[in-house]
Structures are given as C-alpha cells and as structure tokens.
Amino acid sequence: MATVDLRELGRTVWRPLGGDGRTRTGPRPPAVLWVPAVGVSLVMLLPLAYLFIRTSGAGPEVLNLLMRPRTLQLAAQTFGLAVTVTAGAVLIAVPLAWLTVRTDLPNRRLWSILISLPLVIPSYVGGLVMIAALGPRGMLQQALSEPFGIERLPEIYGFSGAAITLILFTYPYVLLSAQAGLQMIDPALEETSRSLGASSWKTFREVTLPQAQPSIAAGALLVALYTLSDFGVVSLLQFDSFTRAIYLQYQASLDRTLASAFALVLVLVSLIVLLIEMRSRGRAMYYRVGVGSGLAQPSPSVKLRHWRWPAVVFCGLVVAMSLGMPVLVLSYWLLRDFAAGANLQQVLLPALNSVYAAGLGAVVSVLAAVPVAILLVRFPGVVSAIIERIIYSAFALPGIVIALALVFFGANFATMIYQTMVLLVLAYLVRFLPQAVGALRASLLAVSPNVEEAARSLGRTPLQVAYSVTAPLIWPGIVYGGTLVFLTTMKELPATLLLSPIGFKTLATATWSYASGGFFAEAAAPALLLILVAAFPMAFLHVHERRGVS
C-alpha cells in the first residue's frame, strides 16, 4: 500500500494533455473568440507603441546611457528584488490559501477577508507606514527605548526593507489566485490519497500542490511584474530600481525619450520573467473529468487538531503586519490630527467614485479577459503565445508610462473620450487585464474541453457554450479575477490623476494629494476608508461563495 505513487493516482483521474500543450496546433478558433481577443490585444499594445514612438527619434547618447554598466546593475538589482519578493509572497500566501480553503481553521472566512485586504493599500501608503512604524526613531523604536533602552533597530532602508514591505502588500496576489485554484481541485482526490495511507503533508505536497501550481504561478507572475513596476515603496524605502530611474527622468528633466528607453528595457525584463513563469507553470495540464462533481461538492476540511493554534498564530501574525500595522499607524495619525482640532475632509464622494470606477474597471476587465483566456488555453499556438506576451508586457510598466501613453493617444486621436470615464476605464483595462486573464486561465485549465465539445455536439453555439457551460465552471476564477482588478483599481493612482474626468476624486487620489503635501493626518482618513470600503465586497464574495458551495 505504501508504495503507491500518488502522482500516478492523479493521472488516472486527471487526464493530462498529451505532450507539450503549447505547441499542439488545434482547430482554428471561431471568429467570436479571436476577433475580440485580437481587439483587446491591440488596446494592450498602446503603451508599447507609445514607447517605440518616443524612442524612435533617440540619438546615440540614449544608447550610450542604456549601455552603461549602471543600467545593467539597475536591471539586475530590480530583477533580484522581484525574485525575492515573489519567493516571499509565495511562502506566505500558499500556506494561508490552504489553511483558509482546505482546513477547519477557526473563523476561516473572517481570516480570508482580512488576509486579502492588504492588496488595497496603496504602495506609497505602505511605504510611509513601514517607515513610521519600523523606521529609525519610528513607533516601535520609541516603544522599545523606554523599557529596554533599544536605540537602534535593524536598518529598514534599502533592499531588505523594500523587499519586506513589498511582500507584505503583494502576497494577496498569490493568495487569491491559490485560493481560487484550490477551490477548483476535486476534493475526492485528496480523500483518495489519504485513504491510501498518505499523511496530510504528503497529500498536500504530492496531490494538492501540483494541481494548484498553475494558479500559484499565475499569482507569482503578478507579484514579480508588480514589483518591477512599483514606485511608491522603492522610492520611500530608498531602493534603487528601474522604475525609480524612469520616474527620475520624468521628474527631473521631462526627458521622455530616455524614460521611454528605460521603460523598454523594463518590458524586456518582464518578458524574461514571463518566460520563467511559463516554465514553472508545468507542462502537464490537468482536467477534471467528472465535471460538476468537484465544484459543487463541499470541500472536506483537513482537521488541523493540535496545529490549530499555530495556524491561527501564523494568520494573526500576517494580518498584524500587513493590515494591523497600517490601520494602527493611520488611526494614530488621524486621532492625533483630530486632537489638534483639524477638520476632516469630505470623503464620501471620493469613496463612491472609487467604488464606481473600480467596479467598472473590474467588470470590463473580466469581460475582456474571457475571450483572451479561452483562446490562450483552448487554442495554444503561435498566435496565442504572441497575444499572451503582448498582454503581460505592459503589466511591469510603471503606471505613469501607461497613463502618458493613453494621454498621448487619447488627446491626439480620441478627443471625444479623452478625460472621460471611458478612457479611464480603458486605462484600468490596460493596467490590470493580466490579472483577470491569469485568473481565468488558471481556472480554465482545470475544465476539460471534452465537456465543452459535448455541449457543442448537442447543438449549442460557441457563445452559448461559453455562457452556459464554461463560465459557471470557472466561476471561482471569474470572482477572483474581478476581485483582483477591483482591489487594485481602488488604489490606482497615475492613470486616475491624469485621465479621469476633471475633478473626479477617488480615495486613492485624495490620500495621495494630502500625503504628498506632508499632511499625513488628512491623508489617513481616505486611506482608512479605502481599506474599509474594500472590505465590503470581500465580505460579500466570501459569504456568497459559501452559499454557492452549499
């Protein structure tokens, strides 16, 4: 009994697609699929097109600057940060996802909500909070200096501080992705594994983890690319990254040519990251054969027994660092200000605007992601590979580059929609589509095409199949993708500042507006509200999921 290879067991139930799925040439995709997918890709090409236009007139001095050893060093440093942050985020997020989806962790729905919220905290707020709390002479040091006489804390500025901060505020990318992935897994497999005498750990490692791998990889990719694009944390914690160099070009000299050249290098780095992710995604593709049996089945809980409390402590620690600390610091700023008699700014309208804009962004992104994801998964080939790279290429770009690209095209070629909600939502789409595509792709991978083919053979059109068969099956992926886009749009800054209808204030722009002027107390109110507002849809989703799984 003990000699049964559990991976072998997985293969008998999940049918791997023969050989390398990417190179297999399938049937031609129907027009209803490729027309919207290509349309979406064209929109996603705008930032790249802009960068090429801006660098086309570049002289040799730009090339010289790019070729300097310093540039290479910057690229290597940035890449190193991305790898570290990704590894850290995966290490935190995968256990959390497993605990909240698959075990009898006490209050696991509450934990689910709490651990996903750090995603909504804007990068610069995260950086400010870290410095205020853990910086030299920060709150922690002040608290420790009286009783213990501690005068110096470990240095927070530089690589480690930036990496820790980014891990704390980006791990939800992996978490949400892995949670969706774990929900898709047929629990019967794990049961079988355990009934064959495998321990919980062995089952997790050899049955659960391999099947969740595509989802984890998709989340990890987002973390890596986000890290490449981040400006707020690296600038506040003084780590020299590529994005910082790009911002510097804009800030110091409005040198759009050199900034664009730097941005193109960043696109190159992100393509390398994408390649790594494709490798790590794994070759085998797992399909669930008994469709419907898994999704609607109540997931059996792994009994944590004496691991219960260590698990709770782990969740608590993560929440304390990534959510508790920001809330505490922001509340402190707010209260100190309140005591000083300052009047609170109007935050209700920005809150409504945030929800409105983020909701639109999420829905539009998910809708645009559906044809793309189906094309990527069901019709692998050269065209799909190109579309995939196009879609992810822009995600590592700093927000300001994408915002300026859309300013350029909007003001000069689409004046009707320039500085209206339409273009703003388009900007959100360009920035965040990869999140939705990644989510949908990971969940599509678990649905056997045989089911769709069966529905087709029964006389349904492709669209009907997508709507009545595929969409319900990949629902966790849709929810997760929409949530990701919603939360990240809530905190979006550069595009919102430059492209929104004039006077359209969101919680994120209100926070930035005050924080940038040094008014931390005034910035605290919209920042806290941002977290609070994000908590509602999260709570709704988790309650809804519970009903859906009944």
Next chain:
Amino acid sequence: MLKRNVVKSKLGRRQLIKLLGLGAAGSLLVACQPQVVEKIGEKVKTVQPGEITVYSGRSEALVGPIIKRFEEQSAVKAKVRYGDTAELAATILEEGKNSPADVFFAQDAGALGAIAEKGMLIKLPDALLNKVDPRFRSPKGEWVGVSGRARTVVYNTERLHEEDLPDTILGFTDPKWKGQIGWAPTNGSFQAFVTALRKTEGEEGARKWLEGIKRNETKSYKDNTSIVRAVAAGEVQVGFVNHYYIYNLRKQDPNLKAKNYYPRGGGPGALINIAGAGILTTSKNLETAKSLLSFLLSEEAQQYFADQTFEYPLIAGVNAQLDLLPLDKINHPNIDLGNLADLQSTLTLLRDVGIL
C-alpha cells in the same frame, strides 16, 4: 439532495454572469451618456466662456481654497486637475496642441521652463510680469512666479545650535558631518539647487562638493518632508530642504525639534526658487486665464500664500510670516531661474558621481 443544490447553485451563477454582463453594458452606456458625464466630468471640446481649466502641480490642500476664492470673485468656474508637477508637465507635452489646459500652475520653475522651451506658453502681459521682481519670472516673460521658496538647512535643535553650522552649504563636506546629513537627490528642488551650484561653483566645484557630501555617508530620502521628519526624529542632524516643510509638520507636532538655518554666507545653498504659473498657447480662454494669474498675484492671494503655505509672497506690500527671514535678508545667489531648466546636465553629473 446534493444534486438539487448543485443545479440551484449553477443557476445562481449563470444569473450572476448574465447580471454582470448587463451591468457592464449598462454602466458603460451610462458612462457614455453626456448628461452623466456632465455631472462627473466634462467633455473636452465644449468650452464655455465662464470656464477655465487649470493643471495644478500644487496640491489641492494648498491651493484649493485660493482657487475657490477666485471663483467667488470672478464668477468663473475653475476646473482643476491636481497632480505631480512633472507628470502634469509631461501630460501637457503629450497632449500637444490638443491640451485642454488653459493655465499650468507648477511647483518649480524647471517644469515651466520645459514647457516654455517647446513654445507652449504665451508671452504674458507686462502688467502681470512687472508685479514681481525680475529674478522671479521668466526672462522671456513666459511664466511668472507666484510664491517664493528658499533653500535652507534644517537642523535638529536638541543636538545642534545655529552657531555650529557652517557659513555656506559648501562647509558640509567637512568629515565632522559624517553620517549626520540627509538629502533628497531625486527631488526637483534639490536638483534645481545643484544646477545653481554648477552655475556658481563651476562643473568641477559642483562635482567636488557632491563627492564630498557623498563621502560623508549622507542619507538619501525621498522628499523634503521625509528629511524634516528624519531630522526632527534625530535620525540625522541636518538636512538640505526647502524652507516651508517644517511649518506643515509643526502644525501637526508643535514640539517639532527642528529649525531652519539660512546659510549666513549665502551661495547656492540660499537659492530662492518659485512656484509659478504660465498660460498655454492653446488656451481658448486667454482673458480668463490672465485674470486668474492676476488674481494669484493680488494682495489677497499673496497674503494667503504667506499665511497658509508659509511661502514668500512675491509682490510688494505683502510680508512673509514673522519668523521667516525676510526675502531681502537672504543672501541670494545671482542666478537666473530660467537657467535652472537645464537639468539634464545636472542629472548626468549626479549619475556620474553615483548619487542617482
């Protein structure tokens, strides 16, 4: 039992998917509908005479109230896009001839210079320009300073006294300042100061100073506010900043342990830069735009800047806050602010020295 539940939940999902699709289509339709757009924004093309569009690199907390006063006085509706000065300048450059902006209100002369260089700012009327001292406006009359900001050295009052500080900023290369200084190499005001340093000390002198400060293990910060906080907290003892940040922080913490020092020997460390404004050549509301600039240089607006943002008023007859060293007492280097737009060489120098 289980099966029935399965069917039920599937239907729920399908309905939700349908709802989502309808909702998206609906909300996009709504977003496209003009009357709603009117409410949350405005169409770019429609320009009404009583309206003006301002791109402001100065934050709403600082200039919102004074723009509201302008609206009350003039019955003009001012629509303001707030953002980062450099990002808004880049936006104007990208928009080109289609820019909806009438007025650009910038935090520093450099950004205005960059826009003016592309021929995108009109020559302002002399009546407007002459309200301020020639050193606080564009030599070609393309922009005008609205408020003044002095470079200072902020120091920790627990550890240092003003007498301990060197006559000019050049003195901080002394090894006794090792590990004691904070600066913000990526900050626009700092780079403007380095540009001034290049003009007064020459390229070699500027390089030597930067290398000396770097050798002193000077700590880099993101911006002026971070420096003042770090100095007040004792993280470092002195920092190179603009003069007004300390006042914002003091409002939040009256016991702030930091004070400004205006280098008594003058030099580039006592540079006075401006926040200013210009009018775009593409403006369709030239007269209204001029009336806004004129208002910003009125006694009321200048008094506002003096009292609320702790900057230096630039027109005659309005005085700065009492505890500010008066403008004419500052040993200001003789530098044309228009020249500070030449930041590329400064950036190159900062990179060569290894600071950026």
